[in-house]
Amino acid sequence: MPRRTVAKLATVSAVVAASVLAVAPSAHADLVTYCVGTGGAVTVPNDLYVPAGESCALTGTTITGNVSVAAGGNLVVTGGTVSGEVRVASNGYLDATDTTIGGQVVLAAGGYGAFLKDARTGAITVRPKGSTTIDSFLFVEESTVTGNVNVQAGEVRLDRGTQVERNVSSTGTYYTDVHDSFVDGSLSVLNSSTGSVVCGSAVRGLATFSGNLGGVQLGPNGTLDSCASGGYWGRDVSVTNTTGGVTVDDNIIDGQLTVTSNNPAAQVAANNRIRGGVTGEQAGAGAARAARTAAPADREEAGEQRAQTRRTSAVQEAVAAGDARL
Template identity: 85%
Template sequence: MPRRTAAKLATVTAVLAATVLSVAPSAHADLVTYCIGTGGAVTVPNDLYVPAGESCALTGTTITGNVSVAAGGNLVVAGGHVSGEVRIAADGYLDATDTTIGGAVVLAAGGYGTFLKDAQTGAVVVRPKGSATIDSFLFVEASTIAGTVNTSAGEVRLDRGTQVEGNLVSAGTYYTDVHDSFVDGSLSVLNSATGSVVCGSAIRGQATFAGNLGGVQLGPNGVLDGCASGSYWGRDVSVTNTTGGVTVDDNIINGRLTVTSNNPAAQVAANNRIRGGVTADPAGATAKRTATAGPVREDTGDQRAEVRRTSAVQEATAAGDAGL
């Protein structure tokens, strides 16, 4: 798609803002600042808008309002601060590193993806794919989410010390994996196309896995991914109606483990410490720990993020100074 070769910055009145906000909602401010190109350590005193198909790359920028990324747009921000929320439209992309976002991050149906690293945000929402052709991704590394993560599409992975201060709710994703992270509330993974892996993490609330087609792996020595250790589970854990294999290995469960109606039957290793006992199907529910390592998932989401990030920064740099 065509790209502009010069920076464009427009501050519009409330009349034009109302038109823009019908596509890119904003909670406050009479003015909206357009961003095409690059920006530095300045303060944007209102909402920020990345137009459709354009790229904005910011370093050390403070935005006092909300942010909207229109269809096909890209926002890459490092060391920034957003007081409000960030909304990303279809085929839009958000890449935030070492950045604080005071409000929610919302990825629309068919949004390209969201990558957060060393970031702090409010609640995170990934809308269902619906009829969109793009399957989203949400990758979070070493970040704190002050609210619930509610995701209904694409590839989802929390990794490297990420903290979720609310619940993690996943339904209809391609996969939902949690590595070396902490969820202060409950964890629910339902109807995932290729299942779920949870390793080296702590889940404070109840955990429910149901209807997952590709299997569920809690701990190492499973068929989906390689990892070093199991997890701590603060309450009951339930894995039901799952195909593709269920393995529970090297976990501490401070509640009851339920593994029923899975095909094949779940394998629960002897090295788990389960305070409330196990409810399982009559045959084949308990197995000895095996020394086989499963295949590592392909990091397709990471690759997609890297490709989009690189392209966005190149396009923003070519557009020049956004004049913020």
């Protein structure tokens, strides 16, 4: 299995106090339910709030409003439904499995991360890191995103049958990888510090990779990650101003491939089928397969470990705190 994720889902010190139910009116006289602890298959008829530094673990819960996770808080939802949006503050964490989120998911600057598995959500936004010290992450597996994915910090991986119904835009991340997934719109990866890998995936719209320092790998046989196959690209693909190496292997591109201003020159294998031809500088034919080396073995497994560690800690301490009176 591909393993490129740098250790991110490492530790969490989620402190869960006694279960609390507090209701407060907003400017519109709406109610807010505070959650600390665990909750089951009940309906929360208003917004849900996880206080700073606390953990809330919900199973089969329906939330009819919006959800806010305060700084340092943790929200783990399994088999749930959120009618509105989910906003996660600095050092906050969202873990949603087999869950539907009707609105968007927003991770604030310095947010710890978001892990979605077998989930369905609206748009996803990860804010720029700014002056914070925490590198965020967004890991999405076997999920559907009905809006845009816009990420501007940390580690990004779309994997295992994930579908994005609109566009994916990544700027200034640590890396942005797409494995075995489908993007119905465009894909843009700009200024990533350790590059981008796209394997076994389909992108219907334009694809742009530019200014990535760690390289770009489209398909197998590259130096960044191990994977079994290339992908399908419905329109033009552009890889420019990239350092660290560019490899394009085993892809079908129903448009033109542009590879300019890359250092070293791009390696474009003969087994690609490129309808519009190739424009730009390429390495010699003998070098196109020279990147067949052992890929780093830390990315995906370490990332999953980081998510699992924080999830396990949050759930265990939420259970220890007792049932939240939702």
